[in-house]
Amino acid sequence: MRVAVGFAAAIFVILLAASASLETVLFAQAFPYLLGLAAIAVAALLTIALRQGVHLWRQVRMGRFGSRLRAKLTGILLMMALFPTLVLYGVTVFFVVRAIDAWFDVRVERALDAAGQLARHAIDTQVARLLAEAQWLQSEWVANAHSIQGATLEQWRQKMGLDGLLILTGKGVVQGFAGEDPQWVQQEAGTPAEWQLAKLQETSHRVVETEESSWVRVVVWIPQTIEQESAFMVLLRRVPTSIRTAIDEVTEARSEYAQITHGREALQRLYLVILSVAVVTAWIAAAMIALQISRRFITPLLALEEGTRALAEGRYLPVADRISSQDELGWVVRSFDRMSEQLAKAQAEQARAHAEVEAARAYLETVLAHLTTAVLVFDETHHLVLANAAAKALLGDESTTPLNANDAWRGNPALRDRLQAVMAVASGPVTFEWVDEDKGKTFVVHVAPLTEATSGWVVVIDDVTDVVLAQRLAAWGEIARRLAHEIKNPLTPIRLAAERLRYKLAEKLPEKERQLLERATTTVIDQVEAMTEMVNAFRDYAKMPNAKKTRVDLAELIRSLLVFYEEGGIPVECVVEGEGPWAIEGDPRQLRQVLHNLLQNAQDALEGIADPRIVVRLVRQNDRIELSVQDNGIGFPEGYQQKAFEPYYTTKRKGTGLGLAVVKKIVDDHHAAIVLTTPVDGKGAEVRLTFAAADREEGDDGKSSDRR
Incomplete structure (x- = not known):
C-alpha cells in the first residue's frame, strides 16, 4: 500500500x-x-x-x-x-x-512579427476604408442636409455595409440611427473624448475589442451651416470573425513565445x-x-x-495450498506435496506395521521369558543374538541385558562347542541329548535352521532331568519291588535255620565252639534283620500308597513331631514367623515321614560336631508356606545336590540311599518343591520345602520362637 x-x-x-x-x-x-x-x-x-x-x-x-x-x-x-x-x-x-x-529560432520570431504586422494591417485597412466612407457621408450630409430623412440613413448604412450609423447633435444627443441592433448601435455612439477629438481633427477613430467581437468606430464632425446645426456622425463596422480569430491567435502566440523566451x-x-x-x-x-x-x-x-525440513523431521506439512502459480515451479511444489503425502502415509503405515511387529515381538518375548524351555537364536556366523531367561539361566548369565556375544557362554563352554560343531555340519534339523556332568542335568537339544529370508539357527533346549529322574525312579521302583519279592522269601528260612542251629547245638558244643556258634548265628540273624529292613524299605518305596490329603496345620504337626526329639542329645529349635494360618492340603502320615527323614539326616550330619544345632523354620509368603530344616553340620558334599534324589545314592556309611528319594516322591505327590541349599553363613546344610497354602489369607508379620 x-x-x-x-x-x-x-x-x-x-x-x-x-x-x-x-x-x-x-x-x-x-x-x-x-x-x-x-x-x-x-x-x-x-x-x-x-x-x-x-x-x-x-x-x-x-x-x-x-x-x-x-x-x-x-x-x-x-x-x-x-x-x-x-x-x-x-x-x-x-x-x-x-x-x-x-x-527560440530567429525565423520563428520573424514569422510571429510578420503575422502581427499582417493582423495590424488588416485592422488598418478596415479603419482606412471606414474613414473614406465617413468623408463621403460627411459631404453627402452637408450637400443634402435639408432632405435627409431616417430612411436615408438606413440606405446609406446598407450601401456602405455598415453595422451601425448614428447622427448626434453637437451636444451628443442622438438625432437618428440605423442598424440591425438598435440597442447596440445606441450604446456604441462613442465617448465625449472621441467627440471632442473629432471636433478638433474633423474625424476620430477607435478599434473597440471585447471578448465576443471587435469593431471599428469612426466619429466625423459636421460643422454648423446656415441650414443645419453642427452634428456628429458615428460609423460602426464589425471586424470580420476570421480576421478577429487570426489576430487573437497571433497575439496569443506572441505572448506565449515571449513568456517562453523569458x-x-x-x-x-x-x-x-x-x-x-x-x-x-x-x-x-x-x-x-x-x-x-x-x-x-x-x-x-x-x-x-519448509516442506523438506518438516519431512526430514518426520512430519508431513502440506505446502501446495500456499502456491497458486501454474508454472513449472508450481508443478514441482505440488508434486513434492503429493510425494510428501505419500511418504507420510507410508511412514504411518510403517509405524503401524512397526507397532504391530513390536507388539508381536513383545508378545513373543513375554512368551519366551515365561518358557521353561531354553531358546537361543544364532546368526549365519554362529553368533548368539537372542536368548530367553531360561537360556540365560542355563548359560550361567545372571544379567538382565540380552545376550549378544559369545562371551555369554563363559558359564557353559562345552555346550557352545557342541552347538557350533553341530551347526557347522548340519543342513537340516538335528536333535541330540546332552548331559551336564557338573550340574547333573540332562537336556534334549533341538537345532534347526531358520528360513531363507533370515539365515541363521534356532536352538531349543529342554531340561529333561526330571523326566529322566522319573524314569529312573520308576525303574528303581520296579527293581525294588522285585528285589523285595526275591530277597524277602529266603530271609525267613535263613533266620529260622540260624536260630534252630543255635538252639540245637548250643548245649552240645564245648564252650569255645559254643561261643563261635553264638557269634556266627548272631551275625547271620543281624544281617537277616538288616536285609529285612532293606527289603521293607524297597517295598515301601516301590509300593508307596497314594496320599490321603486333608487339611493339615503344619505348625501343629511340627510341634507334635518334635516331642519325640526332646530327649535326644541334639537340641531342635522351632521358629514360626508370623501367625499363619499354616494350613495346607496333605497326608499327615507322609508329611511326618518327610520330617522324620530330614531330622534324621540332620542328626547324622551333626555327629562329631561341637555345639550341634537344628532349626526348623516355618514362614508364610503370600499364598505359599515355606518349611525349612537347617543344621550346622558338615554340609553337602560337592555335587551332592545333583544326585541327592536318585534312589540308592548316599554318602553315609549306613543307609539304603532311599531317604531323600522317598522325600522327593512325597513332595512331588503334594505338588510342592524341595531345594537343597547352603545357609547364608556358609555352615551346615538346609533343606527347604515350599507348599501351597490351603487358603489365601495372609498372616500378620511377626516372629515367635519355640525351643524343644
Whole structure:
C-alpha cells in the first residue's frame, strides 16, 4: 500500500511539473514547491526500497534459505533495467535540449512579427476604408442636409455595409440611427473624448475589442451651416470573425513565445529535473519490482524448503495450498506435496506395521521369558543374538541385558562347542541329548535352521532331568519291588535255620565252639534283620500308597513331631514367623515321614560336631508356606545336590540311599518343591520345602520362637 501511494505521488508531481512548464509564470512560482514535492516522493520511495534491500541483505548475512538466489535475481533484474534506462535518459536529454533550442529560432520570431504586422494591417485597412466612407457621408450630409430623412440613413448604412450609423447633435444627443441592433448601435455612439477629438481633427477613430467581437468606430464632425446645426456622425463596422480569430491567435502566440523566451534556461532545467526524477523513480520502481518478483519467484522454493525440513523431521506439512502459480515451479511444489503425502502415509503405515511387529515381538518375548524351555537364536556366523531367561539361566548369565556375544557362554563352554560343531555340519534339523556332568542335568537339544529370508539357527533346549529322574525312579521302583519279592522269601528260612542251629547245638558244643556258634548265628540273624529292613524299605518305596490329603496345620504337626526329639542329645529349635494360618492340603502320615527323614539326616550330619544345632523354620509368603530344616553340620558334599534324589545314592556309611528319594516322591505327590541349599553363613546344610497354602489369607508379620 505504501509503495503504491509513493508511486502515485511521484507520478502526480512529475505530471504537475510538466503541466506547469507550459506556463512560464506558473512555473516560476510553483517550481520550488514542485521540486520539493518531487524530492519528498522520491525520498519516500527510496526509503522503502532501501528498507527492503537492507532486509534482503540481512537475510543473506543470516544465511536464510533462498536469500542468495533472491539477491542474484534482484541484481539481474536491476541490471536489465539500468542500462536501457541510462541510454533512454541520455537520448531524451539530448533531444529535449535541442528541441528547446529550436523553439527560440530567429525565423520563428520573424514569422510571429510578420503575422502581427499582417493582423495590424488588416485592422488598418478596415479603419482606412471606414474613414473614406465617413468623408463621403460627411459631404453627402452637408450637400443634402435639408432632405435627409431616417430612411436615408438606413440606405446609406446598407450601401456602405455598415453595422451601425448614428447622427448626434453637437451636444451628443442622438438625432437618428440605423442598424440591425438598435440597442447596440445606441450604446456604441462613442465617448465625449472621441467627440471632442473629432471636433478638433474633423474625424476620430477607435478599434473597440471585447471578448465576443471587435469593431471599428469612426466619429466625423459636421460643422454648423446656415441650414443645419453642427452634428456628429458615428460609423460602426464589425471586424470580420476570421480576421478577429487570426489576430487573437497571433497575439496569443506572441505572448506565449515571449513568456517562453523569458524562461528558456529555467525550462531546460525543469525538463532535465523532470526527466531525472522520472529516471530515478523508474530505477527505484525497478528495484522494488525486482524485489517483489524475486520474492514471488522464490516463494515456491521457500515452500519446498519448509516442506523438506518438516519431512526430514518426520512430519508431513502440506505446502501446495500456499502456491497458486501454474508454472513449472508450481508443478514441482505440488508434486513434492503429493510425494510428501505419500511418504507420510507410508511412514504411518510403517509405524503401524512397526507397532504391530513390536507388539508381536513383545508378545513373543513375554512368551519366551515365561518358557521353561531354553531358546537361543544364532546368526549365519554362529553368533548368539537372542536368548530367553531360561537360556540365560542355563548359560550361567545372571544379567538382565540380552545376550549378544559369545562371551555369554563363559558359564557353559562345552555346550557352545557342541552347538557350533553341530551347526557347522548340519543342513537340516538335528536333535541330540546332552548331559551336564557338573550340574547333573540332562537336556534334549533341538537345532534347526531358520528360513531363507533370515539365515541363521534356532536352538531349543529342554531340561529333561526330571523326566529322566522319573524314569529312573520308576525303574528303581520296579527293581525294588522285585528285589523285595526275591530277597524277602529266603530271609525267613535263613533266620529260622540260624536260630534252630543255635538252639540245637548250643548245649552240645564245648564252650569255645559254643561261643563261635553264638557269634556266627548272631551275625547271620543281624544281617537277616538288616536285609529285612532293606527289603521293607524297597517295598515301601516301590509300593508307596497314594496320599490321603486333608487339611493339615503344619505348625501343629511340627510341634507334635518334635516331642519325640526332646530327649535326644541334639537340641531342635522351632521358629514360626508370623501367625499363619499354616494350613495346607496333605497326608499327615507322609508329611511326618518327610520330617522324620530330614531330622534324621540332620542328626547324622551333626555327629562329631561341637555345639550341634537344628532349626526348623516355618514362614508364610503370600499364598505359599515355606518349611525349612537347617543344621550346622558338615554340609553337602560337592555335587551332592545333583544326585541327592536318585534312589540308592548316599554318602553315609549306613543307609539304603532311599531317604531323600522317598522325600522327593512325597513332595512331588503334594505338588510342592524341595531345594537343597547352603545357609547364608556358609555352615551346615538346609533343606527347604515350599507348599501351597490351603487358603489365601495372609498372616500378620511377626516372629515367635519355640525351643524343644
